[in-house]
Amino acid sequence: MIIAIDGMGGDHAPQSVIEGALQALAAFPQLTVHLYGQQEVMAPFLQQHERLTVIHCSEVVEATDDAARAVRRKKDSSMAKVLEAVKTGTADACLSAGNTGALMAGGLFKVGRIDGISRPALATTLPTADGNGFLMLDLGANADAKAENLAQFALMGNIYAQKVRGYEKPRVGLLNIGTEEQKGNEVTKAAYPLIQAESLHFIGNVEARELLNGVADVVVTDGFTGNMVLKSVEGTAATLFSMLKGAFTASTKAKLGAVLAKDGLRALKTKMDYTEYGGAALFGLKAPVIKAHGSSNAKAIFSAIRQASLMVEHDVIQTIHDTIAKDK
CATH class of the missing domain: 3.40.718.10 (Isopropylmalate Dehydrogenase)
Structure with missing residues (x-):
């Protein structure tokens, strides 16, 4: 199972994001993490791990960025790349503690809604x-x-x-x-x-x-x-x-x-x-997209990764797809 993580999103990134990811790798042997972000900024907090891959991105979606434009214009941002990863199937789920509006807009534009779902919901x-x-x-x-x-x-x-x-x-x-x-x-x-x-x-x-x-x-x-x-x-x-x-x-x-x-x-x-409960999931999209709290510490990131992995493990997206299709 591969989780794509935005290493630059959140008030305490990249340190808290990386620490939470490393804790999750230690706890879940089936997990592989693809960490996206500016390598030079993340480098002081990184540790070698056989199931951790770092992908360099030149741009960052800031909290002050316009939500509708951020992901579309900053195509080499860590947020855009994690969304692209689940869209193409490179990752099974993605997670970011960054700009909420940008992640929701990017989820709609890049990942797309499940057929039959008129609007996604943040839960x-x-x-x-x-x-x-x-x-x-x-x-x-x-x-x-x-x-x-x-x-x-x-x-x-x-x-x-x-x-x-x-x-x-x-x-x-x-x-x-x-x-x-x-x-x-x-x-x-x-x-x-x-x-x-x-x-x-x-x-x-x-x-x-x-x-x-x-x-x-x-x-x-x-x-x-x-x-x-x-x-x-x-x-x-x-x-x-x-x-x-x-x-x-x-x-x-x-x-x-x-x-x-x-x-x-x-x-x-x-x-x-x-921090015990993880992040907020964007229900109704074609892949699991998790929004962690902007002030997430390592524990909250760990919980959000656990939440994403459970959604993948229990095939939540496919079940939603099948249920909505049956209802149509």
Whole structure:
């Protein structure tokens, strides 16, 4: 299995990307990594490995680059090259922590959609109180969505939850402002019966306040709403831990309490740690394309590579293709 990795993407590239790739090579003997990037920049962090191949690229897609133009104009960039690798079959999956908009645009232009998929969706696993997490899509690939798009998102999310996350009958929920079937806007009202008609364990509408309690295994929404939920969860978690840190360092008694509560706090932080879950997958494309968090450290890159390898191992893309073809 070959994973093509953008060595120049992300806030901490190339060091964190290379360290994460080397950790993945040590953990997964079936894995081969093709690392794309500027060789002179990556050289200080590289180690010789028989399953690591470095491919030099002269250009880099920057975070400030225009998304629609970046990959098309910077044809020798590391991001463009990893997308080209999965398009041509040189690699089985690709991964980047770089410019999200550019990766999504490049995925559409270079890799292409699965036949029958009207719009791809960005999906990732978010934490829950029980530690199991839930898959949410769309997280920003489409600001607006039609009811038919949401139904397809539900199908793709269900397949991922079964194949990669190991759920026999994933609970699929439609994010809404109330649990009643008639609640919501015109899109969610129209999407409800479409999802209900699919062969899914559809539990109906779910509310945002119940998401972190594990109300569903797959949650479907439009990209505008999903992106706001994602950033709200990330921001709340960061603020919560900042407040806890302040409270536990406010006095000598508080510091003593922090020592006593150390194991519990560490377990809580692990549950809320995005680096445990990998990146966001672009569902609906003809090959696995994984977007790692821009601030990914080595652990997050390792988790994203594991996610990509599981998608390849369990043939998620082909299953989505076959399911959509059967539905047409």
